[in-house]
Amino acid sequence: xxxxxxxxxxxxxxxxxxxxxxxxxxxxxxxxxxxxxxxxxxxxxxxxxxxxxxxxxxxxxxxxxxxxxxxxxxxxxxxxxxxxxxxxxxxxx
Numbered sequence: 001x002x003x004x005x006x007x008x009x010x011x012x013x014x015x016x017x018x019x020x021x022x023x024x025x026x027x028x029x030x031x032x033x034x035x036x037x038x039x040x041x042x043x044x045x046x047x048x049x050x051x052x053x054x055x056x057x058x059x060x061x062x063x064x065x066x067x068x069x070x071x072x073x074x075x076x077x078x079x080x081x082x083x084x085x086x087x088x089x090x091x092x093x
Contacts, residue, residue, distance in 0.1 A: 032053065035053055035054035036052070036053055036063075037051070037052045037053075037054070037060065038050070038051055038052075038087060038090060039052070040083050040086045040087060041086075042079060042082040042086060044070075044075060045069060045070055045075060046067060046068065046069055046070060047066075047067070047068055047070060047085060047086035047089065048065075048066065048067045048086065049064075049065070049066040049067075049086045049087065049089065049090035050062065050064075050065055050066075051063045051064040051065075051090060064090070066086070066089060066090045068089060070082070
C-alpha cells in the first residue's frame with residue numbers, strides 16, 4: 001500500500017516514518033482511578049467536561065475534554081440534571 005500512495009503523495013514514506021518515530025516517543029501513563037478529577041460546567045446552551053489525572057509530580061494533566069451544545073429539550077433541564085448529563089456524556093466518550 002505505501003508504494004501506491006507514494007506515487008501520489010510526494011515523500012509519503014518519509015513523512016510516515018517521521019510520524020511513526022514521533023508516536024513511538026510518546027509515553028503513555030497508566031490510569032489511576034484514585035487520582036482522577038472530573039470538572040463540569042453547564043450553561044444555558046452548552047455543557048463542558050474536563051477529565052484530568054494527577055501525575056507523580058502532583059501536576060494535573062488533561063485526559064479528555066468535552067463541549068457540546070444542548071438541544072431544545074435539554075435546555076429545559078434543571079441545573080442538577082444538566083450536570084448529571086455532562087458527567088454521563090463525558091464518561092461515554
